[in-house]
Amino acid sequence: MALVQRSPKQFDVCIIGSGAGGGMAAKILTEGGLNSVLLEAGPDLHPEKDFKMLMWPYELPHRGAGVGGKASESFGEFLAPNGAWSIDGEPYTSAPGSNFHWFRSRIVGGRTNHWGRIALRFAPIDFKSNTRDSLGDDWPITYDDLAPYYDKVESYIGVFGTKENVPSAPDGLFLPPPKPRCTELMVKKACDKLNITCIPSRLAILTRALNGRLPCHYCGQCGRGCTTASNFSSSQVLLPPAMETGKFTLITGAMAREILIDKDGKATGVSYIDKATRSEKRVHARVIVVAASTCESSRLLLNSKSTMYPNGLANSSGAVGKYLMDSVGSSGYGYIPQLEKTPPHNHDGTGGMHMYMPWWKFDRKNDFPRGYHIEFGGGRGMPGIGMFADLNDEEEGYGLQLKQRARKAYGCYIGFAGRGEMISNPDSYCEIDPDAVDRWGIPVLRFHFKWSDYELLQAKDMQETFRSIVESMGGEYKTRTSIDGDYPFGIEAGGRIIHEVGTARMGADPRASVLNGFCQSHDVKNLFVTDGASFVTSPDKNPTLTIMALSWRASEYILDEARKGNL
């Protein structure tokens, strides 16, 4: 075996992962003057050639279906290089009876290249929900601690929205929202009748020029990646300013294997596999920031075992890998006849919804704890693979009548997706599988996952709400779910919403948590985890904005502590 190559250079900081958490740390730490190296397990990204913005389906031989039609089973082939549910040579396992799906993005920018850009603040109550209902745990920080960082993140990345004073969905520093689409005006009207709050959404997409980036050109394709960087991604908005400092080194194709420690138990660097040369290499740094994505970060900590830390690094509490949560997801759609009259027009808008429903039943007793928000979309979007599969299944036949019914039905569907809060439970966690390693020899994760009745009742409520909105518009609700089986009330399998969080949670008590409120390890003072692993709860809000606020706050703390010589 080749000798392990040591980097001759000692960096101030080594960051693992280049997504929302790692990218933000890279920007703040390098701008603060720290020499930083970032390890990214995937390849570099070239937006100008990798992104398929403004491409028509017929410009690709597979029309979006992918080789052998395989992409039509996942996200199609137009998305920005984004990752996959399974990666060759890098497996994970599920314990018997568990069904967990793990989406991994091995690419510079990680999942921020394709994410939904939904940028919602947590509410004050989200940080202390245990105090209200005795479930889960409270955060060691409050909304007021994080609010200045929400301000900074929104001001820097650009988020559109409106001031609404909804207690469950705090207002931010917003750019003006785009005008609503026809479908959104109809849904809003129905929601008004039903007393469901429906307001402009909050997306990290520029409706005005900001910080050298052009405003949105409304092609509706944010998920494909934006060559004008009018939407937020770490690769285009956080890493370039880090590069500009001259203090940033990006190493791609670098799969972190273990965090190294010295005899005093301090982290000294990272051992990683250089995928291109298939050799083991090391970087050394005074501070380690782990932001490899929630479960990947936990895997790295658990795999960093030593005589001093036999249960893995930063794990004296035993909490690493525990408290795994995803968002509760259930979706459905309806056919809305009044949309048949809509004249052909450009309905694209921004990628994603211009309006949404924040949690509106916070002021009453519900059948389940916490709450959910509703995302929705539909109407006259760009045609694509699979769009008439349900209609075909329902009406069958062939010939001119098929063509005519497609003309009539096109643009008349509206789909709804609930995103709700899961309460952490002892049956949902990840651990190292004792029997399996990946192609790099790194032990892999084994997942345990169970929804409880809290989540199932939430999914039930979502289905009932979707139906009531569709029927209130005079439409027909098409989705059928059952109360039992693998997916009661249409609840998605764990991990499918790609909001997994919580496996290295912060907390005031070092015996029950991994990190303090600054994402700093209780056990190893120069080790930080700045991704979704740090979350204590998983409120209905999509995690990315909060990851960035936490990472910015942790990074300022690192700069402070470094100045004081505490690291």
Next chain:
Amino acid sequence: MPNESISRRDILRTLAVGAVSGSVLQIIPAEAAVYIHQMVHKEKSSSPAGNYTPKYFSAPQYAALRVLCGMIIPKDDKSGGALEAGAPEFIDLLTSENLDYQLKLGGGLFWLDGFCTDRYGKLFLDCALEQKKEVLDLIAFRKNAEKDASLSQGVAFFAFLRDLTCDGYYTSKIGIADLGYIGNTFVGEFPGCPPIPG
């Protein structure tokens, strides 16, 4: 398309003036993006070639596939059909890459020939148009298989092919235009919802 008039000179000027000058971001102006897109579009959007050599299907099977696609989405006075849209080429490409498709479609076409031979004494392709319609009227609906179980493989085959034909058609230039989709282009300000007639 509103931006087809943008000239190369305009683009170069935009790049020179640098809407993004001073920015550290690796981005190009939207107008340039649209221009590049239109160039690519012109190169790639030429209609399917007349003399296509199938990648997977035998010549007779491919001929039968074309007949079926044409019957699933025919040409009418408003627009071309699945053949004009290149659906058979699309289906052949995917099938050449997917064993499951090869079973479902390749096997399905054999089933169809067997069925027609039993019923009319000739292969599907050799049947008269009325006979072809008669067969499709049988296998295009699940309820027929409920009455006559011997149709069920044919029904499954046809449902699969119907979906793929729709995929091929509604991702083509012809099919997208047939639905009246407008968009996939640069818009300065999103106009919102136009008036909807009562």
